[in-house]
Amino acid sequence: MMRFKNTKYVIYNFLSYEYRHIEDYLEEMALKGWILSDIKGDFLKFKRSEPRSLKYSVDIFDSISLFAGKDNERALEYREYCKKAGWDFVCEREKIQIYFSEGSKEKVEIHTDEFERFNIIMKASLKHVLLNFINIILLLFPEYLLIFKGTDGRFLANSLSLGVLLQLTIFATHEFTGITNFLLFSIKGRRNLYKGEKVSYYFTASVLIRKVIYKIMLVTTLLVLVVIAFEHDFIMLGFFIILLILTAIFNYTISLVKNKNYKNNKITVTISYVLLPLVCFIFSAVILNNIIFSKLLEENDNHEYSGIENEQILTLEDFGDKNLGGNLFVDSRKSPIASNMYYSNEGEKLRLSYNLFESKYEWPVKYNFIYEVLLFKVGLFYWNK
Structure with missing residues (x-):
C-alpha cells in the first residue's frame, strides 16, 4: 500500500470468480473515506473523500474482447444502460467493469441465468489461471536446475542467490494458491449447479492468503535489493532497475496499443504481446551475460579477497x-x-x-x-x- 496526500494505491490481486469479495472491499473502503477512482493491473487507486455509503457492482462483461482497449463500443452501450438504472461507471480492467451507486439499489445483473454466469466467469478466469500456470513453470524451472541439477551446494553460501530463490518460491506459491482455489471453485460450482443450487462467489480466506503472500514477496524483493546494495554489487542492482524499467515500458506500450483504434487491433495486440516480451528477454539476457563476463574479468584481475580471515x-x-x-x-x-x-x-x-x-x-x-x-x-x- 502506498499513500500520497489524498491518493492511495493498494495492491489487490484477484480473479474474475472472486468479484464478490472485491465488491465488499470497495464498500468498506468507501465507508472509511477512500473512493475507488481507477484500476491498473493489480493496483487499485483510491481518492480521499468524506465517508460514504456506496454500493459497488463488479460485472464480468464477456462481450468485450481481452484485446479490446478502453471505452469499447459494446462497453459504452452497457454503461449507458447501467447509468439509466442508477449505476455510475468507475473503471475497467479487461472484461471486468466496476460500477457504483448511492443508497441501496439492487445490483444490475448482466447474466440472470446461473449456468451462463458460471460459464462466463469460468472462461474469464481460466485465461489468467493458465497464465499463472505458465508463471509457475518459468519460476520453478530455474529453481529445479539450481537445486537438483547444480554442480554443488555453494549457492547456499550466497545471500543474493538465497534471496532470489526465496522470492521465486514465494511467488510460485502465490500462483499455485490461485490455481488450487480456482480448481476448488470449478468443482464446487459445477456440483452446486447440478444440484440446482446457487454458486457462491465469496472467497475471503483465499484472497486474504494471497494478499499476505504478495506482501511477503514484495518485502523479500526489497531485502534482495538491500543485499545487492550492501554487497556493493551495483552492476546487478542496475540490472534489476533496468528490468523494472523494461517491465514498465512493456505495460505502457501494451496499454497504448490496445487503446488505439487499429483496423486489425486483435492481431496488433497479439503481435505486441509476443514481440515485446521477446525483445525484453533478449535485451535482459545480453545485459546479464555482460554482467557475468565483467565479473569474471574482475575476479581474474583482483586475485586477493580481503574478507578472508x-x-x-x-x-x-x-x-x-x-x-x-x-x-x-x-x-x-x-x-x-x-x-x-x-x-x-x-x-x-x-x-x-x-x-x-x-x-x-x-x-x-x-x-x-x-x-x-x-x-x-x-x-x-x-x-x-
Whole structure:
C-alpha cells in the first residue's frame, strides 16, 4: 500500500470468480473515506473523500474482447444502460467493469441465468489461471536446475542467490494458491449447479492468503535489493532497475496499443504481446551475460579477497612451498546459512586449490557433500565439529 496526500494505491490481486469479495472491499473502503477512482493491473487507486455509503457492482462483461482497449463500443452501450438504472461507471480492467451507486439499489445483473454466469466467469478466469500456470513453470524451472541439477551446494553460501530463490518460491506459491482455489471453485460450482443450487462467489480466506503472500514477496524483493546494495554489487542492482524499467515500458506500450483504434487491433495486440516480451528477454539476457563476463574479468584481475580471515586459509607455505606471485586467487561467500571459501595458488613445487564449505547446520554441509561425491566422484574428507 502506498499513500500520497489524498491518493492511495493498494495492491489487490484477484480473479474474475472472486468479484464478490472485491465488491465488499470497495464498500468498506468507501465507508472509511477512500473512493475507488481507477484500476491498473493489480493496483487499485483510491481518492480521499468524506465517508460514504456506496454500493459497488463488479460485472464480468464477456462481450468485450481481452484485446479490446478502453471505452469499447459494446462497453459504452452497457454503461449507458447501467447509468439509466442508477449505476455510475468507475473503471475497467479487461472484461471486468466496476460500477457504483448511492443508497441501496439492487445490483444490475448482466447474466440472470446461473449456468451462463458460471460459464462466463469460468472462461474469464481460466485465461489468467493458465497464465499463472505458465508463471509457475518459468519460476520453478530455474529453481529445479539450481537445486537438483547444480554442480554443488555453494549457492547456499550466497545471500543474493538465497534471496532470489526465496522470492521465486514465494511467488510460485502465490500462483499455485490461485490455481488450487480456482480448481476448488470449478468443482464446487459445477456440483452446486447440478444440484440446482446457487454458486457462491465469496472467497475471503483465499484472497486474504494471497494478499499476505504478495506482501511477503514484495518485502523479500526489497531485502534482495538491500543485499545487492550492501554487497556493493551495483552492476546487478542496475540490472534489476533496468528490468523494472523494461517491465514498465512493456505495460505502457501494451496499454497504448490496445487503446488505439487499429483496423486489425486483435492481431496488433497479439503481435505486441509476443514481440515485446521477446525483445525484453533478449535485451535482459545480453545485459546479464555482460554482467557475468565483467565479473569474471574482475575476479581474474583482483586475485586477493580481503574478507578472508587469515587463520582459515591453508596456504602453500603450510606445505613448505613458496608463492610464485600473481597466481593467488581467493574468493569467499557467506550467508546466514553457510559460508564457502575457494583458494587457488601455484608454487614452485605444487599447485594448491580447495573449497572450504562450512555451516552451523548439518543439512547444508551434507547437501553440498552429496553433490560433490555423486556428481564428481571425487574423494572428500567430511567431519562434524
